[in-house]
Amino acid sequence: MSKLTGEVAQFVFDLSLPPALGPEDFIVADSNREAAGWIARWPGWPAGVLALHGAPGAGKSHLLGIWAQRSGALRLAGGALAAADPAEVAAVGAVALDDADRVAGDAAAERALFHLHNLLKEAGGFLLLAARQPPARWPVALPDLASRLKAAPAVGLGEPDDALLAQVLAKLFADRQLAVGPEIVQAMLARMERSFAEARRLVAEIDAASLAQGRSITLPLVRTVLAERHGD
Known part of the structure; x- marks a missing residue:
C-alpha cells in the first residue's frame, strides 16, 4: 500500500511477474x-x-x-x-x-x-x-x-556498459509486462547510476509511479521520477 499525495489515498499493488531467468533470457556482454x-x-x-x-x-x-x-x-x-x-x-x-x-x-x-x-x-x-x-x-x-x-x-x-544496461532496462520492464520505447531507456541512461541494482530500483519506482497516478509510462513521467530522485 502506498499513501499518495493529494486528497485521495489509493492502493497500489505490485503486479509484476517473477523475472525471466531462462538461458535465453541471459544477456551476454563484455562484462x-x-x-x-x-x-x-x-x-x-x-x-x-x-x-x-x-x-x-x-x-x-x-x-x-x-x-x-x-x-x-x-x-x-x-x-x-x-x-x-x-x-x-x-x-x-x-x-x-x-x-x-x-x-x-x-x-x-x-x-x-x-x-x-x-x-x-x-x-x-x-x-x-x-x-x-x-x-x-x-x-x-x-x-x-x-x-x-x-x-x-x-x-x-563486471558492471554494465550503456549497451548492456539498455538491454537490461528493457528486460526489467518486460518482466513486469511493460513495453517502453527507446526514448524512455535513453532518458534513464542519461541520469542513472551505472549499476544493475540501480536499474532494478529505478524500473520499480517508475512502475509504481505509473500505477499510483493511473498513467502509462511516458517520457514526462520518467523525467518526473528522475527529477524527484535527484532533488531537481
Missing part, C-alpha cells in the same frame, strides 16, 4: 562474457569447483540457475548450509551455492562447506559458488577451507 563462457564449458572445467563473483544484480544467480538446470545440481543458499547434511547434499553430484560468502564466520557452515567440497571432489562432482567477493576475500576462519577456496578458479562479472 559477463567470461563467466558465461565458463558455464557453457561445463563439464569441461579444469577443477570441480568454480566461483562467480560480482555486484548484486550482475547476473550471478541467473548463471547459477542456468547451470543448475543444465547439470541437475541441487541449489542452496549459503545461509542454509549449516543445517544441511554434507553427505546428502554431495550425493546429488552437483551443487549450486548462492550467497556462498554467507558461510564465512559461521563455524557450522564453514565445516559443512569444507566437507561438501571434499566429498564432491572425491566423487568427481561439481560445486558452483556465487558471491559478491571472490572466495580469497571471504573472512573464513577454518584454515583448510580457506586454502581450498583460494585455490578455486574465480571469475568476476
